[in-house]
Amino acid sequence: MNLDLLTTLREQNPIVFNIANFVTVQDVANGLNAIGASPIMSAEPIEAPDMVKIAGAICLNLGTLTQRQVEQMKVVGQLANQQQKPIVLDPVAVGASTYRHDVAQRLLETFKVAVIRGNAGEIATLAGIDWQAKGIDAGSGDGDLIKIAQTCALKYHCVVVLSGPTDVVTDGKRVIQVHNGTPLFQLHVGSGDLLSSLVAAFTAVSGDDYFEAAQTACLVLAVTGQLVVKQMTADRPGTFAFELLDKLHLITIEEVKRLASIS
Numbered sequence: 001m002n003l004d005l006l007t008t009l010r011e012q013n014p015i016v017f018n019i020a021n022f023v024t025v026q027d028v029a030n031g032l033n034a035i036g037a038s039p040i041m042s043a044e045p046i047e048a049p050d051m052v053k054i055a056g057a058i059c060l061n062l063g064t065l066t067q068r069q070v071e072q073m074k075v076v077g078q079l080a081n082q083q084q085k086p087i088v089l090d091p092v093a094v095g096a097s098t099y100r101h102d103v104a105q106r107l108l109e110t111f112k113v114a115v116i117r118g119n120a121g122e123i124a125t126l127a128g129i130d131w132q133a134k135g136i137d138a139g140s141g142d143g144d145l146i147k148i149a150q151t152c153a154l155k156y157h158c159v160v161v162l163s164g165p166t167d168v169v170t171d172g173k174r175v176i177q178v179h180n181g182t183p184l185f186q187l188h189v190g191s192g193d194l195l196s197s198l199v200a201a202f203t204a205v206s207g208d209d210y211f212e213a214a215q216t217a218c219l220v221l222a223v224t225g226q227l228v229v230k231q232m233t234a235d236r237p238g239t240f241a242f243e244l245l246d247k248l249h250l251i252t253i254e255e256v257k258r259l260a261s262i263s
């Protein structure tokens with residue numbers, strides 16, 4: 001795990017271009033800003049070439065996808081591939097409708113992504129493995145999460161982050177598990193979207209080592225949440241979200257190293 005990437009990120013302040021959902025767009029923008037990246041959001045296909053040109057990485061979030069956004073994503077994805085800019089795809093609730101599922105498949109056929117980041121239900125759906133996903137939530141299933149993540153990674157030739165109580169990061173062969181975190185992440189809508197955008201920020205500064213970028217993002221966010229919760233006397237999702245933002249700005253490599261629980 002290369003935690004120096006956090007320093008590099010803060011030094012380079014990479015632009016992360018997000019096609020975000022309208023629910024959590026502000027969490028994503030503020031989270032990226034707090035950690036030391038530079039967010040930009042755009043919903044206009046016409047400016048796709050300019051957005052991709054200035055971006056260090058791109059995060060495509062399928063959360064509230066319109067057909068116009070799908071067209072925008074196709075253009076953005078192809079331009080990003082031509083310019084070797086890494087793309088992170090967040091397949092929000094991909095199992096919840098045929099529309100989402102079809103769109104996700106079509107996008108993944110149109111351009112290559114560096115990382116797919118989703119919860120167990122989303123990654124199992126993309127992998128074609130039986131799972132009872134529940135809307136935006138992971139839902140339930142009894143499959144082996146490592147196998148599910150690996151199947152998805154091999155199917156789409158990319159790094160996969162299957163997040164949850166333990167984050168599984170894999171390129172299909174290598175597997176790292178991040179055991180840090182707190183259940184309070186689940187009480188704040190947007191935790192997953194934030195993680196996806198942070199993965200994108202780290203891919204912007206990791207050369208082409210997207211496996212390394214993804215694990216670093218998972219560990220930094222999970223430890224940050226853990227440190228926030230340590231100070232709280234009761235489960236307060238609102239306070240957690242505010243303090244998470246502050247701590248993302250303040251977190252040090254030493255703190256991450258001290259609490260890291262990976263295998």
Ligand SMILES: Nc1ncnc2c1ncn2[C@@H]1O[C@H](COP(=O)(O)OP(=O)(O)O)[C@@H](O)[C@H]1O
Nearest residue numbers: 119163164165167181182183185186191192195
């Ligand atoms: N029960 C949990 N314990 C610890 N960390 C968790 C738990 N559930 C989710 N997380 C963390 O929350 C973040 C968002 O992941 P997740 O909840 O899987 O995404 P989504 O919001 O897309 O469903 C990740 O950093 C993950 O590690």
Ligand SMILES: Cc1ncsc1CCOP(=O)(O)O
Nearest residue numbers: 021023063189190191192193
């Ligand atoms: C509630 C909701 N509906 C469509 S997108 C969205 C936000 C999903 O956020 P996350 O996947 O980070 O929990």
Ligand SMILES: [Mg+2]
Nearest residue numbers: 092136192193
């Ligand atoms: Mg999600």
